[in-house]
Amino acid sequence: MTSATTLSAALHGDHRERLMRIAREVSLAQGTRLFEEGRRADRFWIVRTGTVSLDLRVPGRRPPVIETLGHGELVGWSWHFPPHLWQLGGEASTPVRAWEFDAGATREMCARDAEFGRAVAVWVGKVVAHRLQAARIRLLDLYGPYGSGGLL
Template identity: 45%
Template sequence: MTKAIKLLTALPHHQRERLMTLAREVYFPEDTRIFESGGHADRFWVIRSGAVSLDQPLNEVQRITVAGLGAGDLLGWSWLFPPYEWDFGALAFSQVRAYEFDAATVLRLCEADTALGLSLVRCVAEVLAHRLEMTRGQLMEQYAMRRGFVV
């Protein structure tokens, strides 16, 4: 498996510095719902400390956790792709400190600095590819366990 990419450390220093001028430090208490699946995606976060669970609703009362995120991880990519709606929900599993970025402001910066824009899109694509690989592995494990295969 590939190693998880950390957005801020993956960007070249000068691009990271430019992006960080747009960061706002935020705090989420434990058990805070950060966003809901299907909601409007207009921001993203880089987790500084704590843990976040990504979940998918099964029905009106049940959710299934699909991933856990921690320090350095990107929280939210739906702000980059139409229709700009969250694909998952996010819950602060513990107290979370994060850098928050307004999507419209970041997109304007990326249009003005196309090299930064390309680097950011590449980093987000690597994050997506890694998470897809992790999810595929989890699904294969669950399938194998249900069918009685040795994993």
């Protein structure tokens, strides 16, 4: 993940403070499944400590880990886009402390304040673009005849 996609770099000043007002601190044990691909995306997290692995269902195989997220990173973007279904799975790969956010409340905040909504949308869009590239590279490494060839 690039520094541009972490919370501290993506949302500045008042926007970050407003989002953090609805945060709830959570602790997750290693191995806890945060979400499953295809299920309803009704919340998201920002990692404080620990790591979360994102995985992707592959028929007939064990889900490969696409990316591992750490401090300051957004876990979950599917909550932001209809139909609000998870596009990946997520699991705590170590004990995790995180801030948890209600997706509906966040979307309401975005709808009430266009400037805040745009800042959140740009942040989430950058995360989606990064995750798409990470998934592409990981799947090429796993299933391509010559791997990713060192693509970045």
